[in-house]
Amino acid sequence: MVKAVRGTLVKCDASVKAMLVDIDDKNGHEFIIDELDEEHIIVKETKVAELKQRLQNMMKERLKEPESSDSE
Amino acid sequence: MSASSSQALEYLELLPRQTHTKLYEQPSTVLAIFRCMLPHLAKSIVMAMLYMTGPFPSGDLDAWFKPDGKKDKEKALSVLEQLHIILGKQDSQRHISYELYKGFAHSLRQALTGGGTHRSFGVPSSQLDSNKVSVTFLDEYARKQWENILFYMVGSTVGLTGSNMVGQDIGEGTKALLRAGDFVKVAHGRVSITRTGFTFVLQETNAQVWSLLIVYLKHAPQLGMSETDVLSFLFMLGSLELGQDYTTSTLSPTQLQMLEDLSAFGIVYRASKTSQTFYPTRLAVTLTSDSGALSSDSLSSSLAPSSRSTPKGFIIIETNYRLYAYTSSLLQIAVLSLFTKLTTRFPNLVSGKLTKESITRAVKLGISSSQILSYLTSHAHPQMQKNQPFLPPTxxxxxxxxxxxxxxxxxxxxxxMKEFATESEYRDLVSYAESLGVLVWRNDAKRLMxxxxxxxxxxxxxxxxxRGD
Structure with a gap:
């Protein structure tokens, strides 16, 4: 019988997916319901905002932004 | 079907059958739904079936469609079934046949051919109004009220309130509604716009009106109003004539209460709260038509019909990200400043620059790049419109x-959806979901969708x- 699972489909590239899985691993698997393929995962609907926030933080730590030239 | 009525359709689809049946008692409602909510194919099906005496076998219906039109047919039928307009019946030989719901068919015939004393298309006031207002006045009124609402949302976010009077005088009811609809949020006594609010502001006016009215509808029961009453009144408004005054004596108590709220939005105009008549404004009469209400540029210039047919753009963008906007409207400046670093303001011009900082700030607030681009494109200066595409690709x-x-x-x-038993079961459901337009992602190897x-x-x-298979 077919089953329907409520959740949020998150589409991202493989590198971001690795980070998301990493966040999930470190937080007792409370975000991800299922990993579908290289670029898609299913996340608990209520946790999406928090997961995005954590991803932002992680990116800020890991990626160095080049100074933007903002001259007028 | 325009983009603006599609959200109204989405709302309508979720209503229960009883509400639909009740709604369809009014010819004006039925006509409005028929006119602007249904896809064209669904209209053809309804028209064909309108004067049929008996049920219509599905085999005969199939004969009307080319094999490659199956997807469109499914879509049209599913809309009609969701709205409880047609009813699919199965007889003992398992033949499916379709029939229009009686109430709907009756009202639609009445709306098309006239007759009856339903009075659902509004009753013009019989007394001559000594201070009758002009269409120009109504447009001006609608524009002012609606712009105030928009400015309340945008202006407070970018910190322009206090510098001007506009945006201050919108009612408490409207403010509460904007909060309830999650268009703005209030933190520490300061109003700031939300993601939904952004989408709202950048929509065309007609879509904005519907978005706000849908929030209003959802909260109608809390205010002690019946949803059906509210809806049929809105659909009635859509069929009224601009510049005509209508009497309030045929309205129900709910509808009288609504008039007050609607005049706060600028959808109807009343000379005073006790006035015996009301005038629909352009916002009201375009509710159920495809033609745009007040297009957002005419919102800030003039509302004359001539200016709507040739929308005036005012934004110039150079390849070095500099932006010049020929406007003195605070609302437009406020919208621009949501994603632009504005530096200088002249009497008829503001200039600034699109920077990484200003765009990412907008993205953080929930505005998307496609929204920004579509805003810039639709308001591009005539000089920019000579290029193809209007905006510099870089x-x-x-x-x-x-x-x-x-x-x-x-x-x-x-x-x-997972754990399909067989490949055919999976294929069947995938193609059905695809024809409905709800399929987002599929993986054939794992049978997931x-x-x-x-x-x-x-x-x-x-x-x-x-069916047992």
Whole structure:
């Protein structure tokens, strides 16, 4: 019988997916319901905002932004 | 079907059958739904069936469609079934036949051919109004009220309130509604716009009116109003004539209460709260038509019909990301400043620059690059419109890249369907979901699919189970 699972489909590239899985691993698997393929995962609907926030933080730590030239 | 009425359609589809049946008692409602909510194909089907005496076998219906039109047919039928306009029946030989709901058919015939004393298309006032107002006045009134609402949302976010009187005088009711609809949020006594609010502001006026009215509808029961009453009144407004005064004596208590709120939005005009007549404004009469209400540029210049047919653009963008906007409207300046670093303001011109900082700030607030681009494109200065595309491609690409840096993931809420027993079961459901337009993602190897709406899918699954395969 077919089953329907409520959740949020998150589409991202493989590198971001690795980070998301990493966040999930470190937080007792409370975000991800299922990993579908290289670029898609299913996340608990209520946790999406928090997961995005954590991803932002992680990116800020890991990626160095080049100074933007903002001259007028 | 325009983009603006599609959200109204989405709302209508979710109503229960009883509400639909009640709604369809009014010819004006039926006509409005028929005119602007249904896809064209669904209209043809309804028209064909309107004067049929008996049920219409589905085999005959299939004969009307080319094999490659199956997808469109399914879509049209599913809309009609959701709205409880047609009823699919199965007889003892398992032949499916369709029939229009009696109430709907009756009202539609009445609306098309006239007759009856339903009075659902509004009753013009019989007394001559000594201070009758002109269409120009009504347009001006509608524009002022609506712009105030928009400015309340945008202005307070970018910190322009206090510098001017506009945006201050919108009613408490309207403010509460904007909060309830999650268009703005109030933190520490300061109003700031939300993601939904952004989408709202950048929509065309007609779509904005519907968005606000749908929030209003959802909160109608809390205010002690009946949803059906409210809806049929809105549909009636859509069929009124601009510049004509209508009497309030035929309205129900709910509708009288509504008049007050609607005049706060600028959808109707009343000389005073006790006035015996009301005038619909352009916002009201375009509710159920495809032609745009007050297009957002005419909102700030003039509302004369001539200016709507040739929208005036005012924004110039150079390849070095500099932006010049020929406007003195505070609302437009406020909208621009949501995603632009504005530096100078002249009497008829503001200038600034699109920077990474200003775009990412907008993205953080929930505005998307495509929204920014479509706003800039639709308001491009005539001089820019000579180029193809209107905006410099480098600028368009850069805006998208800036957004992508901030937003690395794309999310869709919905349902994952899994554990299909057979390949054919999977294929069948995938093609059905595709024809409905709810399929977001599929993986044939793992037999998985993701849909953003499930109501009709589960109905379909239920039916298939009953058929026993």
């Amino acid at each position: 600028v368009m690409d850069q805006i998208r890249l800036w957004e992508y840096e901030g937003e690395r993931v794309e999310t869709t809420n919905g349902f994952l 993701f849909v953003d709406r499930i109501e009709q899918i589960s109905l379909y699954l239920g039916k298939r189970k009953n």
